[in-house]
Amino acid sequence: MNSVAVRLEGLSRRFGAVQALDGLDLDLAPGELVALLGPSGCGKTTALRILAGLEDADSGRIMVGGKDVANVPANRRDMGMVFQAYSLFPHLTALENVEFGLRLRRQAAAARRARAHEMLELVGIGAHATRYPQQLSGGQQQRVALARALAIQPQVLLLDEPLSALDAKVRVQLRDEIRRIQLEVGTTTLFVTHDQEEALALADRVGVMRAGRLEQIGPPEDVYRSPATPFVADFVGLSNRLPGRVGDGIVEVLGARLPLVAGTDVPDGPATALVRPESVDVTADPDGAGRVLAASFLGPMARITVALPGDTLVVAQVASARLADLPPETAVRVDLRPVPVVVSGDRSETADPRTHSGAEL
Amino acid sequence: MAGLVRRRVRRQRILRWVVVTVLGVFFLLPLFAMLEFTTRGAGGTLTAETWRTFFDWRQLGETYPVLWAGMKASFGLVILSVLLTLLLLVPTVVWVRLRLPRLRRTVEFICLLPLTIPAIVLVVGLAPVYAWVVYFVGGSSLTLTFAYTILALPFAYRAIDAGLSAIDVRTLTEAARGLGAGWATVMWRVVLPNMRSAVLSAAFITVALVLGEFTIASLLNRQNLQVAIDQLGKSSATMSIAVSLAALVLAFVLLLLLSFAGRGLRRRQREGSAS
Numbered sequence: 001m002n003s004v005a006v007r008l009e010g011l012s013r014r015f016g017a018v019q020a021l022d023g024l025d026l027d028l029a030p031g032e033l034v035a036l037l038g039p040s041g042c043g044k045t046t047a048l049r050i051l052a053g054l055e056d057a058d059s060g061r062i063m064v065g066g067k068d069v070a071n072v073p074a075n076r077r078d079m080g081m082v083f084q085a086y087s088l089f090p091h092l093t094a095l096e097n098v099e100f101g102l103r104l105r106r107q108a109a110a111a112r113r114a115r116a117h118e119m120l121e122l123v124g125i126g127a128h129a130t131r132y133p134q135q136l137s138g139g140q141q142q143r144v145a146l147a148r149a150l151a152i153q154p155q156v157l158l159l160d161e162p163l164s165a166l167d168a169k170v171r172v173q174l175r176d177e178i179r180r181i182q183l184e185v186g187t188t189t190l191f192v193t194h195d196q197e198e199a200l201a202l203a204d205r206v207g208v209m210r211a212g213r214l215e216q217i218g219p220p221e222d223v224y225r226s227p228a229t230p231f232v233a234d235f236v237g238l239s240n241r242l243p244g245r246v247g248d249g250i251v252e253v254l255g256a257r258l259p260l261v262a263g264t265d266v267p268d269g270p271a272t273a274l275v276r277p278e279s280v281d282v283t284a285d286p287d288g289a290g291r292v293l294a295a296s297f298l299g300p301m302a303r304i305t306v307a308l309p310g311d312t313l314v315v316a317q318v319a320s321a322r323l324a325d326l327p328p329e330t331a332v333r334v335d336l337r338p339v340p341v342v343v344s345g346d347r348s349e350t351a352d353p354r355t356h357s358g359a360e361l
Numbered sequence: 362m363a364g365l366v367r368r369r370v371r372r373q374r375i376l377r378w379v380v381v382t383v384l385g386v387f388f389l390l391p392l393f394a395m396l397e398f399t400t401r402g403a404g405g406t407l408t409a410e411t412w413r414t415f416f417d418w419r420q421l422g423e424t425y426p427v428l429w430a431g432m433k434a435s436f437g438l439v440i441l442s443v444l445l446t447l448l449l450l451v452p453t454v455v456w457v458r459l460r461l462p463r464l465r466r467t468v469e470f471i472c473l474l475p476l477t478i479p480a481i482v483l484v485v486g487l488a489p490v491y492a493w494v495v496y497f498v499g500g501s502s503l504t505l506t507f508a509y510t511i512l513a514l515p516f517a518y519r520a521i522d523a524g525l526s527a528i529d530v531r532t533l534t535e536a537a538r539g540l541g542a543g544w545a546t547v548m549w550r551v552v553l554p555n556m557r558s559a560v561l562s563a564a565f566i567t568v569a570l571v572l573g574e575f576t577i578a579s580l581l582n583r584q585n586l587q588v589a590i591d592q593l594g595k596s597s598a599t600m601s602i603a604v605s606l607a608a609l610v611l612a613f614v615l616l617l618l619l620s621f622a623g624r625g626l627r628r629r630q631r632e633g634s635a636s
Binding site: 052053054073074075076077078079080081083085086087088089090091100101104105145148149152158 | 528529532533535536537538539540541542543546550551554555
């Protein structure tokens, strides 16, 4: 097992008029799985490709295991990579694909074959070793790609949205599998995704990127519960944007007084508060000011959209058992739980709702 | 209703056979005439004399030294032209696709250019160039390789570009590089095996083209098969026709192989996606 630390220092990269990376700093501890999360075009894939050596940085340093690898070409960087697009060599069987990297390392045929079989077993596809990529499903192909990347015992594992092309069920399954395998082999891993659920479920730490920089990095719970900026609050998870007023270290929203997350630096006065749907409670109340507009059933939970006076919409998350009491047009009362919230003085600070699954309110 | 459909299907089938037959006759009749001419003996008898000579290499070389020289030259030209065309095109097209996608239109334009220039014009331009070629590498007929490579570019480019479009070269290349492959290994182990049928088509088309080329060789005073056939036609008509027929059949067989190579690949891909 070889776990090394990875450090990206002040990485910058410009493509024509686009500043893809703008002084990105990122540290990965040995054996850690860090997910870079962000909307498309935020530079997360560029960062991964620079680490892989497939792209050059304009400036900055790339340290792997304490050595600067900036001048090492991609084929000597010793990194295993899984791509978003299916990348298995079509003319080779699954087994031969996994053997490819070992063959280049001049391993003896028997050892090579044994190692490749072992890897295919690890990713749960040992039975399909002799199949060609065209004969495998998308999920199976990505498993083989993972086996191929791990077979060479890379210093670093790079996963570039490996699950994006798969359908929902396979995606969740393979996601959990990737985590299990990563923990088992203990390879330092950088995982790039635009899917927040994926990042939160998989990573030791999640780094949220925006415009070529890290907006926040921390354990998934921290990023979700205490987003450092309105952008993070908006991009990670669903947020209601509710008008409020900041003063005395709290924000007053819909009549409730909510604490601010630590480090908030917004001047007193009107502001937008970002409130999670699970912090919103809805109760049927004939005297309530709200009116149920619509409900969407999500299995155990449901989301209810409530219209409030003043053209304000609020999305609340409730147990789906309560849906029966809250049909559309029901008059309701809306309560906010007093959990710390992020506020924004400036609306343009937050993420573009079109690029993620956040509520468009 | 069903009867109407059946009648239409039958009519279409008849039409199809008519077309195939007419075209077949159109193509095969001259070939048959050539065969008949080469087997015509004295007093209207049938003789295989010409063909016996043709297949007896030693005697052929002794009896028709010009033809022998032309065959050897064409054979060499075929091999050299195919090699040069592939060596020139495959890495260029791959590189342009990976690293200089903006140049793709330009490269395509340049490669298609020879198609628009008549051979006679090409020769006018080539003559002074060949003065230098003679100066540097001598006046051997094999120097026609350079001209033939240019002639083959449009066809070979099309074939290779199409083959490359069928695979995700960028991802495959990056995956191979990540696994530790240098550029040479990437080309040899990953790119080429996945565009084998495209490379094969490019090669076959080049072969057919080189075997059939007369104008440039003749005008530049070089020797090749077609020039030899032309010269032979003045002394031994039967043998020249026999050689022409053999060359035609060879080219036909090559093109047939080519279409089978393409079909084989398509079938494999279809089977793959079906399972």
